[in-house]
Amino acid sequence: MSFTPEPGTALAVYYARTQPRTGAVLSCRSLGTLDRVSIGRYALTIGAADPAHYDPAAALAAGYADVVAPPNMLAATAEWGVGTPEARLQPDGLPPDGETPLGEDLGLRVMGAGEEMELVNPVIAGTEVVLQATLEAVTPKQTRSGTCVFVTTVHTFTSAEGAVLNRNRRTVVLRNPLQES
Amino acid sequence: MSVSFQAGDTLPRLTHTATALQLFRYSAVTWNPHRIHFDDPYARQEGHDGVVLHSHLRAALALRCVTEGLGPEWHVAKAAYRLRKPVYAPADLAYTARVTEVEGDSMTLELAEEHPSGEVGFEGTVRVSKTGVRKTDGFGAPGQTP
Numbered sequence: 001m002s003f004t005p006e007p008g009t010a011l012a013v014y015y016a017r018t019q020p021r022t023g024a025v026l027s028c029r030s031l032g033t034l035d036r037v038s039i040g041r042y043a044l045t046i047g048a049a050d051p052a053h054y055d056p057a058a059a060l061a062a063g064y065a066d067v068v069a070p071p072n073m074l075a076a077t078a079e080w081g082v083g084t085p086e087a088r089l090q091p092d093g094l095p096p097d098g099e100t101p102l103g104e105d106l107g108l109r110v111m112g113a114g115e116e117m118e119l120v121n122p123v124i125a126g127t128e129v130v131l132q133a134t135l136e137a138v139t140p141k142q143t144r145s146g147t148c149v150f151v152t153t154v155h156t157f158t159s160a161e162g163a164v165l166n167r168n169r170r171t172v173v174l175r176n177p178l179q180e181s
Numbered sequence: 182m183s184v185s186f187q188a189g190d191t192l193p194r195l196t197h198t199a200t201a202l203q204l205f206r207y208s209a210v211t212w213n214p215h216r217i218h219f220d221d222p223y224a225r226q227e228g229h230d231g232v233v234l235h236s237h238l239r240a241a242l243a244l245r246c247v248t249e250g251l252g253p254e255w256h257v258a259k260a261a262y263r264l265r266k267p268v269y270a271p272a273d274l275a276y277t278a279r280v281t282e283v284e285g286d287s288m289t290l291e292l293a294e295e296h297p298s299g300e301v302g303f304e305g306t307v308r309v310s311k312t313g314v315r316k317t318d319g320f321g322a323p324g325q326t327p
Contacts, residue, residue, distance in 0.1 A: 041210045045203065046241040050248070062253055063312070071244050071257045076237035078213035092227070093216035109227050110215070112236025114263035114305075122256070178228050 005140050005147050011176050014103040015149055019138040026153065027099050027133040030160065031080035036125040039069045046070060056125075069123040074157045075115060075168050080129075099133040100153050100172055107177040113150060118167040121159075128160035136169065149174045186280050186288060192250030195276040197242055199234055204270050207238045224269075231269035239268065239303050243292045246276040247307050255309045262292065262305025273297050278307070286311035 005011035036056070043053035051058035052068050059067045084095035096104040123129075137152040151172050157165040205219045216223040217233045224232050240262055247257065268274065275295040282289040287310045294303035 038210070045206045045210050046238065046245065047197065048245055050253070070241060071248070071260065072237055072240050076211045076235070076241065078211050078215070080212070083212050084214070089214055093214040095214070111217070111233065111267065112264065114236070114261070115240065116261040118259050119257050178226070
């Protein structure tokens with residue numbers, strides 16, 4: 001029999017609630033248009049010096065129509081548009097209605113665990129980005145640091161014209177609140 | 182000038198000190214309000230040893246090792262990584278990339294994040310291809326719908 005979280009724990013509630021949604025489309029929406037400043041700021045923050053991230057002329061010379069985002073910028077952006085008002089954020093700061101279901105009322109501890117990315121087309125300033133997110137797997141595991149649930153979502157980013165930009169498979173790890181673990 | 186690679190070749194190590202200031206700015210530019218990345222007392226309440234580096238920041242640094250090591254002739258086509266342990270700022274990190282397979286205009290490299298203790302905190306692979314065709318195709322290329 002496969003492992004399941006201990007009954008009565010927050011992870012057990014989360015698993016019972018979320019696992020049946022496996023395969024569901026979680027989101028399909030336009031995220032807005034990526035601008036030059038956002039791309040430049042992301043590049044600056046990770047220390048990327050390639051002028052194609054900052055300078056339209058350098059990007060053009062490198063073969064891009066406008067400044068190009070570093071490879072994992074779409075994957076890394078947590079909230080799009082103006083984001084969630086502070087009063088609606090969970091105690092850990094995360095928005096209650098992000099692309100991955102996190103059991104917002106359960107006080108679970110959340111961390112990124114890994115990602116697979118397929119970078120199909122370059123991500124250029126001026127592109128309207130559309131995201132479809134699907135819940136692929138909800139998998140409980142017993143690890144050295146205790147019981148965890150790994151949640152995998154597939155994020156397909158396209159341009160508004162339908163060209164695929166990235167296909168990403170992201171996994172986050174959820175743990176019980178500290179007092180329950 | 183075109184540089185050819187073969188299995189076993191390594192790219193220059195990318196060394197980096199991740200600071201709490203960088204984590205704050207990374208949270209800001211990605212509009213990520215998760216408190217474990219910028220609120221030290223809160224992160225410790227969750228059982229961490231300080232503010233936690235974002236998994237995506239660690240991936241971005243590892244990918245910089247590849248893109249800066251190879252130069253603009255190559256682009257990242259695929260990447261996959263798995264975190265083995267959390268990292269807390271400030272942290273001295275080194276990212277490495279080693280060619281494991283060369284096939285025509287593409288090659289695969291193995292990625293790692295090394296800590297001063299010698300531990301590997303992050304491991305992954307990246308597939309790169311020669312740049313050129315993809316750029317001139319631009320968006321809307323046939324056969325690239327979801």
